[in-house]
Amino acid sequence: MTENNTTDQLDYHKQKKKEEMKQQVITFVLMIVFTIIAFAMVQSDLDALFVIPIILVLAAIQVGFQLYYFMHMSHKGHELPALMFYGGVFTAFLCIIALAVLVWW
Amino acid sequence: MSDHDILNPKEMPHDPEKATLEGKNKFIGFWFFLGGETVLFASLFGTYLALRNSTNNGPSSEDLFGLGLVFIMTMLLLTSSLTSVYAMYHMKNNDFKKMQVWLGITVALGLAFLGCEIYEFYHYIHGYEFTFRSSAFGSAFYTLVGFHGGHVVFGLLWFIALMIRNAKRGLNLYNAPKYYIASLYWHFIDVVWVFIFTVVYLMGVL
Numbered sequence: 001m002t003e004n005n006t007t008d009q010l011d012y013h014k015q016k017k018k019e020e021m022k023q024q025v026i027t028f029v030l031m032i033v034f035t036i037i038a039f040a041m042v043q044s045d046l047d048a049l050f051v052i053p054i055i056l057v058l059a060a061i062q063v064g065f066q067l068y069y070f071m072h073m074s075h076k077g078h079e080l081p082a083l084m085f086y087g088g089v090f091t092a093f094l095c096i097i098a099l100a101v102l103v104w105w
Numbered sequence: 106m107s108d109h110d111i112l113n114p115k116e117m118p119h120d121p122e123k124a125t126l127e128g129k130n131k132f133i134g135f136w137f138f139l140g141g142e143t144v145l146f147a148s149l150f151g152t153y154l155a156l157r158n159s160t161n162n163g164p165s166s167e168d169l170f171g172l173g174l175v176f177i178m179t180m181l182l183l184t185s186s187l188t189s190v191y192a193m194y195h196m197k198n199n200d201f202k203k204m205q206v207w208l209g210i211t212v213a214l215g216l217a218f219l220g221c222e223i224y225e226f227y228h229y230i231h232g233y234e235f236t237f238r239s240s241a242f243g244s245a246f247y248t249l250v251g252f253h254g255g256h257v258v259f260g261l262l263w264f265i266a267l268m269i270r271n272a273k274r275g276l277n278l279y280n281a282p283k284y285y286i287a288s289l290y291w292h293f294i295d296v297v298w299v300f301i302f303t304v305v306y307l308m309g310v311l
Contacts, residue, residue: 013119014198021194028187035183038307039176048311059303063296070190071292077123081136088140092147099151 027069034058112279117199122285124278131282139293146297149252150304153245157309161240164233166309175306178221179298185214186295189288196284201276204284208264211291215261222254246305253301256294263287 038055068074073082118124123132157166192207226247229235237247264287271280 017194017197021191024187024190024194028183028190031183032180035176035179035302038303039172042172042307042311051311052308055303055307059299062299066186066292066296066299070186070295071289080133084133084137084140085143086140088143091140091144095144095147096151096154099148099155103155 024069027065031062031065034062113277117276118278119197121196121199121276121278121281123282125282128278128282128285131286135286135289139289142293146249146252146300149245149249150300153249153305156241156245159241161242163239163243164229164235165242166246166305169229169233169235170306170309172306172310174221174225175302178218178225179302181214181218181221182295182298185211185218186292188214189291193285193288196276196281199276204276205268205272208268208284212261212264212268215257215264215291219254219257219261222250222257226251250301250305253294253297256290256297260287260291260294263290 035058038058041051041055067085072078073085112125121128123129188207188211192204192211195201195203195207235243237244267280267283267287271284274280276284
């Protein structure tokens, strides 16, 4: 009985990992598509002020995919890593704003 | 049970990288380090953004950057990120050989990326005489992109060292966290590259 239970559990976990791997491949395809869109927009004759915000948003989405799917931040038990990483991101934001203001004021 | 038996259980737990206290500590500590790395790269990005138009009559970003090579480099690094995800998938299924093979592919892609970057810098230095000392733009560019390249070198050496050191050991609860953390580092390198190709190269030719 217990023997059966553990094999069932193993199968269940194996299936779960397989599904996750599938999600990660889909994520990868989306990231490739976003990259191609960003490069294509820059090559086109669109206005720079229109293109820049869009490619920055595309980059942010790609990084989100990378963090949540490839680096497993969507899994349980990532509260502390998220706190530390977003703490770093917040400081990074302040840092870029400060340097930009210093130069362009 | 001796230490050896504890680290080599008959059945691997579902998260081998976090099954031991040492593994848990490495996992938390490494994310802390990545938070710090984010700030480090932000300071370099901020400097680059501030100085990117200070070309000192030398070549500007429009003169230098070719998007073809950057596109190839992006694809190489993005694919190597996926192959290291495959390696971690096989780690969780306790398939050591397949994990090593996928890590080998990751290293090969990383080396190809590095080759492109060296070619790029060589081309700028010898084709355009654009060096670290040419202008404030040059210093900021080589510092930011070179620092990222340095991270790639370190990540490659890390993977190679792990693969050689554990080749005959196989996977256990002692080295699973090491592999997991090296792959996190590799993903972080790709995270930084996404912003480099967007902010430096794409915005540089607009």
